[in-house]
Amino acid sequence: MKLHVLGCYSATPRTNTNPTAQVLEINNHMFLIDCGEGTQVELRRNKIKFNRIKHIFISHLHGDHCFGLVGLISTFRLLTREADLHVYAPKGLKEVITLQMKLSDSWTNYKLIFHELTSNTSELIYEDDKVEVHTIPLDHRVYTNGFLFKEKLGERRLDMNEVLNADIDVAYYRKLKQGADVPDNKGNIVKNELVTKAPKPPKSYAFCSDTAYNESIVPIIKDVSVLYHESTFLEKNKKLAAPTKHSTAKEAATIAKKANAGQLILGHYSTRYDDLNLFKEEAQTIFENVELAKDGKSFTYD
Amino acid sequence: MKLHVLGCYSATPRTNTNPTAQVLEINNHMFLIDCGEGTQVELRRNKIKFNRIKHIFISHLHGDHCFGLVGLISTFRLLTREADLHVYAPKGLKEVITLQMKLSDSWTNYKLIFHELTSNTSELIYEDDKVEVHTIPLDHRVYTNGFLFKEKLGERRLDMNEVLNADIDVAYYRKLKQGADVPDNKGNIVKNELVTKAPKPPKSYAFCSDTAYNESIVPIIKDVSVLYHESTFLEKNKKLAAPTKHSTAKEAATIAKKANAGQLILGHYSTRYDDLNLFKEEAQTIFENVELAKDGKSFTYD
Numbered sequence: 001m002k003l004h005v006l007g008c009y010s011a012t013p014r015t016n017t018n019p020t021a022q023v024l025e026i027n028n029h030m031f032l033i034d035c036g037e038g039t040q041v042e043l044r045r046n047k048i049k050f051n052r053i054k055h056i057f058i059s060h061l062h063g064d065h066c067f068g069l070v071g072l073i074s075t076f077r078l079l080t081r082e083a084d085l086h087v088y089a090p091k092g093l094k095e096v097i098t099l100q101m102k103l104s105d106s107w108t109n110y111k112l113i114f115h116e117l118t119s120n121t122s123e124l125i126y127e128d129d130k131v132e133v134h135t136i137p138l139d140h141r142v143y144t145n146g147f148l149f150k151e152k153l154g155e156r157r158l159d160m161n162e163v164l165n166a167d168i169d170v171a172y173y174r175k176l177k178q179g180a181d182v183p184d185n186k187g188n189i190v191k192n193e194l195v196t197k198a199p200k201p202p203k204s205y206a207f208c209s210d211t212a213y214n215e216s217i218v219p220i221i222k223d224v225s226v227l228y229h230e231s232t233f234l235e236k237n238k239k240l241a242a243p244t245k246h247s248t249a250k251e252a253a254t255i256a257k258k259a260n261a262g263q264l265i266l267g268h269y270s271t272r273y274d275d276l277n278l279f280k281e282e283a284q285t286i287f288e289n290v291e292l293a294k295d296g297k298s299f300t301y302d
Numbered sequence: 303m304k305l306h307v308l309g310c311y312s313a314t315p316r317t318n319t320n321p322t323a324q325v326l327e328i329n330n331h332m333f334l335i336d337c338g339e340g341t342q343v344e345l346r347r348n349k350i351k352f353n354r355i356k357h358i359f360i361s362h363l364h365g366d367h368c369f370g371l372v373g374l375i376s377t378f379r380l381l382t383r384e385a386d387l388h389v390y391a392p393k394g395l396k397e398v399i400t401l402q403m404k405l406s407d408s409w410t411n412y413k414l415i416f417h418e419l420t421s422n423t424s425e426l427i428y429e430d431d432k433v434e435v436h437t438i439p440l441d442h443r444v445y446t447n448g449f450l451f452k453e454k455l456g457e458r459r460l461d462m463n464e465v466l467n468a469d470i471d472v473a474y475y476r477k478l479k480q481g482a483d484v485p486d487n488k489g490n491i492v493k494n495e496l497v498t499k500a501p502k503p504p505k506s507y508a509f510c511s512d513t514a515y516n517e518s519i520v521p522i523i524k525d526v527s528v529l530y531h532e533s534t535f536l537e538k539n540k541k542l543a544a545p546t547k548h549s550t551a552k553e554a555a556t557i558a559k560k561a562n563a564g565q566l567i568l569g570h571y572s573t574r575y576d577d578l579n580l581f582k583e584e585a586q587t588i589f590e591n592v593e594l595a596k597d598g599k600s601f602t603y604d
Contacts, residue, residue: 011377011380012342012373012376012377012380013340013342013343013373014343014346015343015346015347037339037340037342037370037373038315038339038340038343040314040315040339041315041316041317041340044316044317045317061402061405061406062406062408063372063373063376063402063406067369067372067373067376067402068339070365070369071314071315071339071365071369074314074365074369075313075314078313078314090405092401092405093405095401096398096401096402096405099394099397099398099401100363100365100369100398103363103392103394103395103398103444104363104364104365104444105443105444106364141407142405142406142407
């Protein structure tokens with residue numbers, strides 16, 4: 001699993017700060033999460049191949065999270081994309097994009113499929129044999145979802161030394177990975193756990209931005225490997241967080257702790273702060289394993 | 303008069319090329335012309351004060367000319383702008399922006415006034431005592447206008463040596479500038495042309511992008527001081543120009559020559575070309591005074 005942070009600042013794009021956009025590499029997927037203005041340029045800068053992006057998840061319809069989408073969709077068309085593109089977004093974005101395409105007298109030459117989100121409870125919005133994606137209802141000024149990306153539990157792994165010692169025919173390897181006991185070449189049944197190891201622990205990633213402090217998300221993201229939680233403000237500006245429905249670094253850390261997250265990544269900083277280390281320090285008073293998102297930074301999890 | 307080129311490439315924004323946006327400084331105005339994705343960042347990079355922009359002219363609704371507008375409008379709101387903002391654009395853009403604002407549950411705290419363009423003949427769309435702006439109907443795949451910005455003829459200029467020699471009271475200077483004959487201190491009438499000089503020749507700027515070769519614009523832009531004319535292609539790729547309704551450098555130069563323009567600025571280059579000097583060379587076979595637009599370059603006319 002690898003997270004590419006393309007932009008992690010709130011509000012408006014500036015010369016050196018980009019609005020929200022991330023790419024999550026997980027089980028061969030390249031999931032684009034949010035798409036602020038300029039995201040297509042940041043994708044290029046971060047050398048992410050456009051044709052690998054097949055699913056885009058939009059948290060909410062504030063501009064710093066979605067104004068780059070129509071341009072990306074248009075660029076895909078200009079690059080003669082053929083693969084389907086799925087967009088998971090609050091109801092309404094389909095109407096905007098459709099109107100913009102109509103007015104420019106250009107429609108996509110690939111299939112553009114909108115999955116409009118309206119539920120206020122967590123729902124499964126994508127699933128294949130290796131990964132699933134759930135919404136995380138957030139508490140913001142407009143209808144907003146975070147997204148939980150979860151690897152499914154994989155197959156058991158062969159302990160090759162033991163498998164060879166036990167003299168098991170290669171024809172049984174598939175069944176071994178599926179957890180079955182199998183016969184050796186003499187016809188004796190070999191217990192699965194003697195020749196296999198547990199599956200790799202599945203990884204998960206929760207994207208939670210934008211949101212006020214909201215404990216109701218804790219059961220949904222419980223035990224998540226990596227939590228990206230917005231921290232627009234520091235505690236010293238907490239009075240700004242409530243009316244704008246944003247969080248402080250301390251609040252983000254409190255959610256990480258309650259959810260028993262493996263790691264917390266902070267982001268969506270207000271551009272009023274020059275020293276982002278203050279966010280880390282504040283969060284670490286509550287939760288130890290804190291990282292700071294940074295435009296162009298990537299995080300790898302093996 | 304000063305032209306700031308923020309972006310002058312066609313199609314999609316890239317790491318080092320920006321889509322169309324320009325700022326024309328003329329008679330204390332800062333007119334923004336077109337607003338591709340990323341324009342607000344380019345305005346910052348070029349140190350153009352946001353609050354000086356009061357009029358935005360959008361040529362057409364292809365994304366590389368307008369996808370940055372909604373972000374700029376939103377940023378103006380976040381910066382607590384108070385001044386009115388006038389947007390001159392093809393019919394339809396108002397509906398898009400309004401829908402986007404509605405979906406993000408945010409409207410501007412300043413007056414946002416759309417002037418929707420639908421005419422297929424040139425019309426006067428802005429006028430004050432010093433400058434006027436006319437549309438230039440262009441021939442593109444969607445409804446498109448260029449814009450002609452014209453200084454009005456100013457007042458006559460006092461020739462101070464002659465004025466003092468003629469012994470004219472300061473109370474008459476205003477009338478002199480307006481062209482009147484006035485009495486000297488002895489009561490004799492002084493002919494205006496003896497003590498004043500002709501007004502400064504008014505400057506004009508025509509923005510013509512995007513368009514196929516279109517001679518019908520020549521009478522509208524006749525004798526323009528500076529013509530920005532798109533040259534998406536070179537003649538060697540002319541077969542691409544016709545179906546996409548774009549022009550070659552040679553065609554742009556032909557329009558400049560027929561219109562008796564003072565200077566031609568080329569732009570809206572396809573990103574397929576590495577050497578932009580080929581555009582200049584091609585145009586100069588037809589018309590001598592050619593400049594190449596470049597992102598971040600400005601042109602000053604005194």
